[in-house]
Amino acid sequence: MKIIMITGFLGSGKTTLMQNILCEYGKSMKAGVIVNDFGKENIDAKLLGEEGIALSELSNGSIFCACIKDKFVDSLIEMSHRDLEYLFIEASGLADPSNMGIILEGIKNETGGRLQMQGSVCITDAQTFLNIYNLLPAVERQITHADMIIVNKSSMVGAETIEKIHEIIKEKNTEAAIYDTDFCKVDMQHAIFELTNHKKEAEETTNAVSNRALTLVVKGDTPVQPEVLEDLLRSVMPSAYRIKGFAQTTEGCMSVSCTMKNFNMNPWKEAEPTSIVFVSAVGIQLISLVSGWLQEHKETGLRIG
Incomplete structure (x- = not known):
C-alpha cells in the first residue's frame, strides 16, 4: 500500500x-x-x-x-x-x-x-x-x-x-x-502518482503540546443572516490563521473558508449545524475578539462551543 x-x-x-x-x-x-x-x-x-x-x-x-x-x-x-x-x-x-x-x-x-x-x-x-x-x-x-x-x-x-x-x-x-x-x-x-520519494532523513518533530496553537469553535442553533455572519468573519480574519466550517443562515447552509487574506462563504449541498473553527494567530487574544463580537450581537444566538 x-x-x-x-x-x-x-x-x-x-x-x-x-x-x-x-x-x-x-x-x-x-x-x-x-x-x-x-x-x-x-x-x-x-x-x-x-x-x-x-x-x-x-x-x-x-x-x-x-x-x-x-x-x-x-x-x-x-x-x-x-x-x-x-x-x-x-x-x-x-x-x-x-x-x-x-x-x-x-x-x-x-x-x-x-x-x-x-x-x-x-x-x-x-x-x-x-x-x-x-x-x-x-x-x-x-x-x-x-x-x-x-x-x-x-x-x-x-x-x-x-x-x-x-x-x-x-x-x-x-x-x-x-x-x-x-x-x-x-x-x-x-x-501525484509518479512521485519520487527522495527519502529524507527522519528527525524529531517540532510539534508539541506546549506549542499548540489556540483554537475555538463558534456554534449556533438558529439561522443567522449571511451579512451578519460575514461581519463576524471579516472582523476576526486578520487575527486568525484559518477559519473554516459550516453555518446555517437565513439563505441556507453555507460553507465557510477564510485565511488572513481570503474570504469565502458559499452555499453547501447538505444541511450542517453551525460549527465554525477559528485557529488563532494572536494567542488568547482571539477569545476576547470573538467574545466581544458575540456580546454585541447576542441576537444571533451564536456562542463559543
Whole structure:
C-alpha cells in the first residue's frame, strides 16, 4: 500500500487537492484517507465525503505530536490491513511531518511492512508564504521533507513574489519539483502518482503540546443572516490563521473558508449545524475578539462551543 502525504499551511489548498484527486480517481482506485484537522471539529472530513473511500478522522491536534500520535498509529495499522492501493494522509496545516519515517519504522511488525512511503506533496499559499515562513518551524519542515511542492494561488501574486518563493524553497529543498498553479490543478498522474520519494532523513518533530496553537469553535442553533455572519468573519480574519466550517443562515447552509487574506462563504449541498473553527494567530487574544463580537450581537444566538 502506497502512502502519499499532503502537507501545507492552513488554507493553502490541501483539501482542494484531495478533492481533485478523489474527483478524478476516486471511483477507479482503492484508496483510504486519513484526515487530520487541528481543531476539535473535523471540517475537512465532511468536505471530503466520498462514497467508497475508507476515511479516518483525527482531530484536535497534529498527528505527529504526542497529543494524538497514538491515534494516528492506530489508524495507520488499521488501514494497513485493508485491501487498498493508496493511503492518502492530509496532515493538519500546523503539522511538522519530520518524524513520519520514525513512525512507520516503529509499526513495521504490526503492519507487516505493507505501508510504503510513495512521497510527500507540500502545498504553499503564494499570498501568505513569505509572511509566515519564518514564523512557524512547521512550515519550513513541510518544505524540507516534501518530494513535490505546489505553489498554489500563484496567479494572485506577481512574478517577483513567485521568484522569491522559489528561492526560499530551493534553499531548503533542492530535489523537490515545484509547480505553480491555482486551485491545486496539476497533472495528477505525473505529479501525484509518479512521485519520487527522495527519502529524507527522519528527525524529531517540532510539534508539541506546549506549542499548540489556540483554537475555538463558534456554534449556533438558529439561522443567522449571511451579512451578519460575514461581519463576524471579516472582523476576526486578520487575527486568525484559518477559519473554516459550516453555518446555517437565513439563505441556507453555507460553507465557510477564510485565511488572513481570503474570504469565502458559499452555499453547501447538505444541511450542517453551525460549527465554525477559528485557529488563532494572536494567542488568547482571539477569545476576547470573538467574545466581544458575540456580546454585541447576542441576537444571533451564536456562542463559543
